[in-house]
Amino acid sequence: MIITQDDITLFVEAIKSVSDYDFSEYSIKSFTRRIEKILVDYKTDLPLLTNRIRHDDKFLEQIVKDITVNTTELFRDPKVWQTIKYRILTRLNDQDKISIWHAGCSTGQEVYSMQILLNELGLLEKSDIFATDINVDVLDVARKGEYIYRFNVEYLENFDKVIKQNPFNESEFFEVPYEKYFDIDKSKDTIKVKPFLKQKPTFFKHDLVKDGDIFHIPFDMILCRNVLIYFNYELQNKIFELFYQYLKEEGSLILGIHESILGPKATKYTKKGLYYTKK
Numbered sequence: 001m002i003i004t005q006d007d008i009t010l011f012v013e014a015i016k017s018v019s020d021y022d023f024s025e026y027s028i029k030s031f032t033r034r035i036e037k038i039l040v041d042y043k044t045d046l047p048l049l050t051n052r053i054r055h056d057d058k059f060l061e062q063i064v065k066d067i068t069v070n071t072t073e074l075f076r077d078p079k080v081w082q083t084i085k086y087r088i089l090t091r092l093n094d095q096d097k098i099s100i101w102h103a104g105c106s107t108g109q110e111v112y113s114m115q116i117l118l119n120e121l122g123l124l125e126k127s128d129i130f131a132t133d134i135n136v137d138v139l140d141v142a143r144k145g146e147y148i149y150r151f152n153v154e155y156l157e158n159f160d161k162v163i164k165q166n167p168f169n170e171s172e173f174f175e176v177p178y179e180k181y182f183d184i185d186k187s188k189d190t191i192k193v194k195p196f197l198k199q200k201p202t203f204f205k206h207d208l209v210k211d212g213d214i215f216h217i218p219f220d221m222i223l224c225r226n227v228l229i230y231f232n233y234e235l236q237n238k239i240f241e242l243f244y245q246y247l248k249e250e251g252s253l254i255l256g257i258h259e260s261i262l263g264p265k266a267t268k269y270t271k272k273g274l275y276y277t278k279k
Ligand SMILES: C[S@@+](CC[C@H](N)C(=O)[O-])C[C@H]1O[C@@H](n2cnc3c(N)ncnc32)[C@H](O)[C@@H]1O
Pocket: 068, 069, 070, 071, 072, 073, 076, 103, 104, 105, 106, 107, 110, 132, 133, 134, 135, 138, 206, 207, 208, 209, 224, 225, 226, 227, 230, 256
């Protein structure tokens, strides 16, 4: 069945009419792809789906979770983490406190990567870390910090690149065993982050589209990686404004490696290679 833009508009309006969720400014292309997948998974069509979400709150919540794409990994895009390590965190060394917000944190691998890095640099104790997502199921996984080993093992290579090696000095090597941060049980196929890493981050539900100022501190660093690709240009610009308000002067914004600030808000930020700072 071919889905038209009108069908999608009706569906999005239906969600809006019965809940606080607003997908009207999501990128139509990726949103449509997501809906197509949902229709196949639930063996239904869009009119039936639209009708059901109007009358079944629980089902609606499930569909909202299904709409979100939650792919993530430990130390995703190691070059970005090397930049955070050698370019951003070194500047924050002397501060009494470091505040970080992971917006769209998914199942938490990004958050624990940051915890590990901060710990290696001796900065964990003085850091305040908030991690948010629209999808409460991924937040539950993130809080637990327990993952399937075979899905994460290849990312330990990223760990090596960021934690053990120095890309700016190849002769430098830090012997950091995985066991310092993870309990790995290959027979049970689990990799669990050590309990001490779970003490710092505060995970909670936050919808970038509609949840206002809920933080009462400005941030040194905001990571919003691989989230804005699902939003249209107008919504992206609103979020860049939101982050501008939330950042300290010179605070850093880290987007996905293929994402950039285009449009009117670009003048409010300085691009510094793989990240932006607030002007
Ligand atoms: C692809 S994951 C990115 C995870 C991680 N930042 C990374 O780069 O590996 C995108 C996340 O954005 C979340 N998301 C989508 N729309 C959102 C919204 N309106 N507010 C907050 N989070 C949202 C999804 O639930 C999903 O967990």
